Amino acid sequence: MKLLLTSSGVTNRSISEALVELLGKPITESSALFVPTGVYPFAGGAGSAWDAMTGSRADRVCGLGWKSLGVLELTALPTIREENWLPAVREADALLVWGGNVTYLTYWMRQSGLADLLPSLDSVYVGVSAGAIALTPYNCDAEFNQQFVPDGHEMALATDKSLGLVDFTLYPHLNHPDMEDTTPANIEKWASGIPAPTYAIDDDTALKVVDGTVEVVSEGDWTLFNG
Secondary structure: OEEEEEOOOOOOHHHHHHHHHHHOOOHHHOEEEEEOHHHOOOOOHHHHHHHHHHOOOHHHOHHHOOOEEEEOOHHHHHHOOHHHOHHHHHHOOEEEEOOOOHHHHHHHHHHHOHHHHHHHOOOEEEEEOHHHHOOOOEOOOHHHHHOOOOOOOHHHHHOOEOOOOOOOEEEOOOOOOOOHHHOHHHHHHHHOOOOOOEEEEOOOEEEEEEOOEEEEEEOOOEEEEOO
8 A cells, every 4th residue: 555644634735745646646536435433432533523524624634625535434344244345445546544542443443354455455545643653563642542442342452552564653743732742852752662763743744655665745843763
């Protein structure tokens, strides 16, 4: 897959141009599936999912002018025949994976079978926050995510690990005014304990990844730790 890993979606012209380059055609000629699953564990999660699709944040992924757009709900897939959802995933030009709880999202990516499919897809994977972290080896939000995991549930056994489909880690929302943990000093402290390079990116930055090669696309601020 070709990857566009973002902090907050397609927030500026540079990231939009990177997406079009990865698609190989205009967004208006491309099909996409939107994955809202990661946001459900939080209070108001259902409303946040709807807002991402239709509200104030829709222009970051869903409202970009796709030729066609569908919703891929990962929690439903284990109970659906593969022939009724797999072709749509294989045919989509892009998978738009929204943010939320990394632990919950990666659990359902595995349970649904999507995690195993990703390396074989020709789609462009557009990850937003948790949707981007999910592909990395380590979850920078593990401690925060833990409080939303049901007591005794198997997903609690690996809250610090993600899918590991790339060889670097990602810390989004660099210097976000409403997130105390996103200061460079705090991110550097976390990164010092991780045996992989860590990209800290703000909401105007994305990582474009093609065949394992990372290119930073930014109109904002970013830092690479342990690089």
